[in-house]
Amino acid sequence: MIKTDCIFCQKTDIVLENELAKAFWDIHPVREGHLLIVPKQHYTTYFDVPATTKQALDDLLTASKAFLDERYHPAGYNIGINVNPAAGQTVMHAHIHLIPRYEGDVKDPRGGIRKMIPHAVKGWLK
Template identity: 60%
Template sequence: MSCIFCTINEITLENNLAMAFFDKFPVTNGHLLIIPKRHVEHYFDLTSEEKQAMDDLLLQGKELLDHQFNPDGYNIGINNGEAAGQTIFHVHVHLIPRYKGDMTEPRGGVRGVIPEKRIY
């Protein structure tokens, strides 16, 4: 089975080991995905150099989105493994711009992966 991320050609940012592109099914305007160029299924299998390259693009992506979309905040997340919701098994970091009013009560942020635990 081929990997959809291994054949991506609409690259927004890149360096030697990683690349970033806009999500085809964005949660909000400007939703970016950052991936290693090497096919790796899980975050914990990345090399230190790949993690650093992805982190560099995460920071560049934030700067790009700040200028292009002017969000009020960000969520950063990785679904690691099927039980965590991963559906494409090429590790990817979501950089999701957030905007005031994009949901009624944003408190709890990423804790919303288990809805009844989001508000504490």
């Protein structure tokens, strides 16, 4: 189903797509080239997405990386999925963040997502 009140269902400025998934620029990018990969059908969270659509998301994630490699030449990537508001999901349509990373874009990139949960790295950077 495609929901008329869902901004991701209605998104038309597509960067890449396949039969079941589409990729578009994040409107609040963490870094230049930040893409969102979403199923074309509406699923609230990643855990609601059927296996065939998850495969399409993964295929598009790989194609998106190749596209970003060619266009921006990043030094690395963060891939993230937030599930439900407690984990930071603000649009209730399943989506994957593909965030290019560049040498020197942060002082110390170690730990990646762990820096989002401060108690998880308490003492790690000592």
